[in-house]
Amino acid sequence: MALKQLNIAAGIIRNASKEIFITQRDASSHMAGFWEFPGGKIEAGETPEQAVIRELQEEVGIDAKSPVLLKTLEHRFPDRIITLYFFLVEDWQGEPYGKEGQPKRWVAQAGLKEEEFPPANEGIVTALKNNQY
Numbered sequence: 483m484a485l486k487q488l489n490i491a492a493g494i495i496r497n498a499s500k501e502i503f504i505t506q507r508d509a510s511s512h513m514a515g516f517w518e519f520p521g522g523k524i525e526a527g528e529t530p531e532q533a534v535i536r537e538l539q540e541e542v543g544i545d546a547k548s549p550v551l552l553k554t555l556e557h558r559f560p561d562r563i564i565t566l567y568f569f570l571v572e573d574w575q576g577e578p579y580g581k582e583g584q585p586k587r588w589v590a591q592a593g594l595k596e597e598e599f600p601p602a603n604e605g606i607v608t609a610l611k612n613n614q615y
């Protein structure tokens with residue numbers, strides 16, 4: 483079977499206190515139980531930026547203003563290859579919440595933990611913890 487190739491756009495929602503809003507993946511999903519930066523699949527005809535804006539409306543109920551692409555990472559899982567586009571979102575309208583009923587929390591940027599995220603996130607989580615962004 484051919485490996486699935488997925489392109490994902492995710493938003494790193496950061497407030498003025500340098501806290502980041504993260505959500506927990508559903509028990510029935512790929513990478514169930516891991517925490518993530520909200521986001522999802524880039525659809526045909528969409529730019530990564532358009533996709534992150536749409537996904538943040540759908541999943542956490544905010545309107546992101548001028549997301550900034552921080553980093554692109556590729557990761558090979560046993561059953562799929564994913565390319566992740568991570569956007570920093572510091573300007574938005576609304577208050578983020580778990581619009582799909584998913585658990586969520588604000589966490590200090592310095593307190594992020596690589597092991598709580600899917601393995602593909604290691605590079606971005608380490609960079610954030612080290613204050614690279």
Ligand SMILES: Nc1nc2c([nH]c(=O)n2[C@@H]2O[C@H](COP(=O)(O)OP(=O)(O)OP(=O)(O)O)[C@@H](O)[C@H]2O)c(=O)[nH]1
Nearest residue numbers: 490492511512513518519520521522523564600602603
């Ligand atoms: N949103 C998000 N997905 C991530 C991250 N890290 C990571 O490996 N992924 C993977 O990227 C894919 C994201 O797909 P998704 O399930 O969120 O897609 P989606 O929102 O479009 O969901 P849907 O297919 O139910 O409509 C999953 O395979 C997920 O495990 C992350 O930080 N954020």
Ligand SMILES: [Mg+2]
Nearest residue numbers: 520521522523
């Ligand atoms: Mg998603």
